Amino acid sequence: MDLFNFLIVGSGPSGMAVARILEKRGTCLVDAGDLPQAQFPYASLTEAAASGDFSALMGEHWEALANIRDPHAVHTKMKSQALRFIASGEPVEVYGDSETILLKVAGSYAAGGMSNTWGAQLVRYTDADLDKAGDWPLEVSALSPYYADLEEHIGIAGAVDDMYDFLGEVHGLLSPPPLVPCAQYLLARYESAKKTALESMLLGRPRLGLLTTKYKGYEPYKFCETEFFTSGQSGIYTAKRTLDDLRQKNNMVFYERHKLLSYTENEDHVAATVLDCKRNEKITIKAHHLLLGCGTLHTARLVLLNRGETGRTLPFIDHPPTLVPIFFPRMFGSILPSRSFPVQLAATLKESPTRELISLYYPGAVLWSDLLPETPLPVSSALRLFKNMFGGMLVAQIWETSTPQKANVLELDDSGALRIRYPDYNKYTNLKKLLKIFRRLGGWSLQRFASMPMPGRGFHYAGSLPMKDAPEPYQTHTDGRLWDSRRVYIIDAAALPSLPAKNHSLTMMANAARIADRILQCECSY
Amino acid sequence: MKIDGSLPGAPDELRKEAVFLYKAAFNKSIPDTLLERYLRAHADLTKQLEGAPFELQIVKTIIEKNLDPVGIEPWLRKKGRQHHLLTRKLLLLSFLNECGGNPAGISRSPDRFALPCMALTVCAAALALLRGRIQAARYGLV
Structure with missing residues (x-):
C-alpha cells in the first residue's frame, strides 16, 4: 500500500487551493463527488423560456415545484434538475429555538463542492473586517500573498472605484460585467450625489470570479442568466475548474466517488478508512498528513464521529443575508437585457462600524413564479x-458580521446525524438608514419588505473548529492542525473563527493555501 | 418519469378546478396541454398538493360559489407557514404557464407608459384584494 505525503479530502474551494500547492508532492485527493450532472440544454434563460421545452425548466421530476408546499424546502438556487447534485451530502436538520425542524440542508458531495452554486463574489478581508469580527489569530498580511496568487489564478473582474479599498486591493482586474439600465441609473445618481452631499455610502462594481474576457486560455462568461439552472458555465470560476486542470496534469492521485469514513493518527502517518462508493468497499489510504476540506458541516461531522463524540456541541456560524427589494420608479418599464450577470453593484455604509457588504442584484435570472409568494x-x-x-428594481443582499453565539451550535445525535441549533440571530439594524440613503438616490422600499432566510440558508457556514493561538479541545492551531494532532489539518471554513460581513470564499481558499504552504515549510520539524 | 401524457382517469372536479382557476388567474381558457399537466402534477405530487380538509373546503366553496380565488388567495397566506392549498394551486398554474412556453414576458423594449400601467395594475390589485376580503369574510374563508 502506498504511503502518500498528503491526503486531501474534498474537492471544494479549500481542497483545490491546497491541491494547487501540494501537487507533485506525493499527494492524493479523495472526493465523494463526480456524480453525473444533468445538463441545461439552452444557451440562455430567455431562450429556454421561449422554447416551450417544458421539462428543461420544470425538470423531469417537477423539480421547479420543490417549494410549492413548503416555501423553504429547497433553496431557490438549488431547485433545478441540473443543480440537485450539489447538495447531495449527508442531510442535516436545523432547529431554531424549539424542537421543530426549521429546515433540512445538506453539505455537498459534488466535485467542486458548494462552489458549483456560489455567486462568484470573491473579495478580500481587510484588517478592519477582522477587527470587527474578532477572535482572528491572524492578520490579513498573513493571507495577502495567497489572496494575490488565487486572484491571479482565478481572474477577477471589478473596477478601481469607490469600493476598491473596501473590497481589497487587486492587481490586474478584468473589466466588470455590463450593467442593466437600473444599475447604470443608480451609479449615475450616486456619482452625481457624492459630488454634493452624499457622505454616507460607498457604491461601486462588485468583485467577481468572472471572466469578462478570455483569460489564460479559459473562455469568457457568456452572460446567459442560467445560474439558477446549471453550473460549470465557462467563465464563472468554481473549484471544479481547478480540479479539472489538476486531473489533466496528472500530478496527483485521485480517488473520485470515495468518502472518508474515519481516520487513525499514528506516530508517522495517518491511516484513513475510505468508502469506494462505486464498489461499496472500504479501503485504507495512508499519508503523512491528512487535510480535511469537506466543508464546515462534513468536516465537523467527521471529526466528531472519529472521536465518538455524540452529544458534544461545537460552535456554528451561519451568515444569513438580509434581502430587500429597492424600486427605482424612474426606471420602471426600462429594458432588461437578455444577457447579463445578476450581481450588478456592491455598496457599503461609509465609516459604519458594522462594515456590511451590500450586493445589488437584478431579478433577471429566475422564474417569475418563484417570486409570487413574496409579492403581497x-x-x-x-x-x-x-x-x-423588474426593469426598475434591484435586490439588495446585505451581509453582516457573524460571530459565534453560545446558543448556535452543531452536534451529532445518537444516530450519527448532524443537527444544528440556531436560535440566535439578529435582524439587520441599519436598514432604516440604508433605505434613507437609497431614497436620496431615487430608490424606494419599505423595511417591511426585508426578509431574512432561515438559519442554515446562509450557506456561509464556519467556525466549528476555530483557529486559536492556544487551541482548546475541538479548536485548531493557526497552522491548521487539530488541537491535539500532529498530522490532521482543518483547511476549510470550519477553521475560521468568525465571519466578517463579506463572502468568505476567497479567504477560506487563501487560508487553506496558507496552511498548505506552512506544512511544506515546517514538514521536517514535526 | 414522463410529465407529459394524458391522464384519462383524472376526476372531473380537478378538471373543473383547473379551468376555473386558470380563467381567474390569466383571464383566458386553459390550454389542453396545460390542463393535462395540471392533472399529471396532482397525480405525481400527491403529498405536495394534498390539502387539509378545511383547505379543500375553501377551494370547493370558491369554485361552487364562483368567488374570486385570485383576490381571496393573498388573505390566506401566513408568513413562515406552508402555503395554503389555494396558493399552491395558483402557483402550480403559474409555473406550468411559465415553463410551458408562455412566460409572462420580461420587458425587452422600453415602455413609456410603464408607470400609468403599473398604477392601473396596483389599483386593480387593490380592488381584487378588497373584493377577495369581502368574499372571504362573507363565506367564512379566513
Whole structure:
C-alpha cells in the first residue's frame, strides 16, 4: 500500500487551493463527488423560456415545484434538475429555538463542492473586517500573498472605484460585467450625489470570479442568466475548474466517488478508512498528513464521529443575508437585457462600524413564479406588475458580521446525524438608514419588505473548529492542525473563527493555501 | 418519469378546478396541454398538493360559489407557514404557464407608459384584494 505525503479530502474551494500547492508532492485527493450532472440544454434563460421545452425548466421530476408546499424546502438556487447534485451530502436538520425542524440542508458531495452554486463574489478581508469580527489569530498580511496568487489564478473582474479599498486591493482586474439600465441609473445618481452631499455610502462594481474576457486560455462568461439552472458555465470560476486542470496534469492521485469514513493518527502517518462508493468497499489510504476540506458541516461531522463524540456541541456560524427589494420608479418599464450577470453593484455604509457588504442584484435570472409568494398581491396582478417593475428594481443582499453565539451550535445525535441549533440571530439594524440613503438616490422600499432566510440558508457556514493561538479541545492551531494532532489539518471554513460581513470564499481558499504552504515549510520539524 | 401524457382517469372536479382557476388567474381558457399537466402534477405530487380538509373546503366553496380565488388567495397566506392549498394551486398554474412556453414576458423594449400601467395594475390589485376580503369574510374563508 502506498504511503502518500498528503491526503486531501474534498474537492471544494479549500481542497483545490491546497491541491494547487501540494501537487507533485506525493499527494492524493479523495472526493465523494463526480456524480453525473444533468445538463441545461439552452444557451440562455430567455431562450429556454421561449422554447416551450417544458421539462428543461420544470425538470423531469417537477423539480421547479420543490417549494410549492413548503416555501423553504429547497433553496431557490438549488431547485433545478441540473443543480440537485450539489447538495447531495449527508442531510442535516436545523432547529431554531424549539424542537421543530426549521429546515433540512445538506453539505455537498459534488466535485467542486458548494462552489458549483456560489455567486462568484470573491473579495478580500481587510484588517478592519477582522477587527470587527474578532477572535482572528491572524492578520490579513498573513493571507495577502495567497489572496494575490488565487486572484491571479482565478481572474477577477471589478473596477478601481469607490469600493476598491473596501473590497481589497487587486492587481490586474478584468473589466466588470455590463450593467442593466437600473444599475447604470443608480451609479449615475450616486456619482452625481457624492459630488454634493452624499457622505454616507460607498457604491461601486462588485468583485467577481468572472471572466469578462478570455483569460489564460479559459473562455469568457457568456452572460446567459442560467445560474439558477446549471453550473460549470465557462467563465464563472468554481473549484471544479481547478480540479479539472489538476486531473489533466496528472500530478496527483485521485480517488473520485470515495468518502472518508474515519481516520487513525499514528506516530508517522495517518491511516484513513475510505468508502469506494462505486464498489461499496472500504479501503485504507495512508499519508503523512491528512487535510480535511469537506466543508464546515462534513468536516465537523467527521471529526466528531472519529472521536465518538455524540452529544458534544461545537460552535456554528451561519451568515444569513438580509434581502430587500429597492424600486427605482424612474426606471420602471426600462429594458432588461437578455444577457447579463445578476450581481450588478456592491455598496457599503461609509465609516459604519458594522462594515456590511451590500450586493445589488437584478431579478433577471429566475422564474417569475418563484417570486409570487413574496409579492403581497393577487397572482394575476403581480405577474402584470413584474413586466414593467423588474426593469426598475434591484435586490439588495446585505451581509453582516457573524460571530459565534453560545446558543448556535452543531452536534451529532445518537444516530450519527448532524443537527444544528440556531436560535440566535439578529435582524439587520441599519436598514432604516440604508433605505434613507437609497431614497436620496431615487430608490424606494419599505423595511417591511426585508426578509431574512432561515438559519442554515446562509450557506456561509464556519467556525466549528476555530483557529486559536492556544487551541482548546475541538479548536485548531493557526497552522491548521487539530488541537491535539500532529498530522490532521482543518483547511476549510470550519477553521475560521468568525465571519466578517463579506463572502468568505476567497479567504477560506487563501487560508487553506496558507496552511498548505506552512506544512511544506515546517514538514521536517514535526 | 414522463410529465407529459394524458391522464384519462383524472376526476372531473380537478378538471373543473383547473379551468376555473386558470380563467381567474390569466383571464383566458386553459390550454389542453396545460390542463393535462395540471392533472399529471396532482397525480405525481400527491403529498405536495394534498390539502387539509378545511383547505379543500375553501377551494370547493370558491369554485361552487364562483368567488374570486385570485383576490381571496393573498388573505390566506401566513408568513413562515406552508402555503395554503389555494396558493399552491395558483402557483402550480403559474409555473406550468411559465415553463410551458408562455412566460409572462420580461420587458425587452422600453415602455413609456410603464408607470400609468403599473398604477392601473396596483389599483386593480387593490380592488381584487378588497373584493377577495369581502368574499372571504362573507363565506367564512379566513
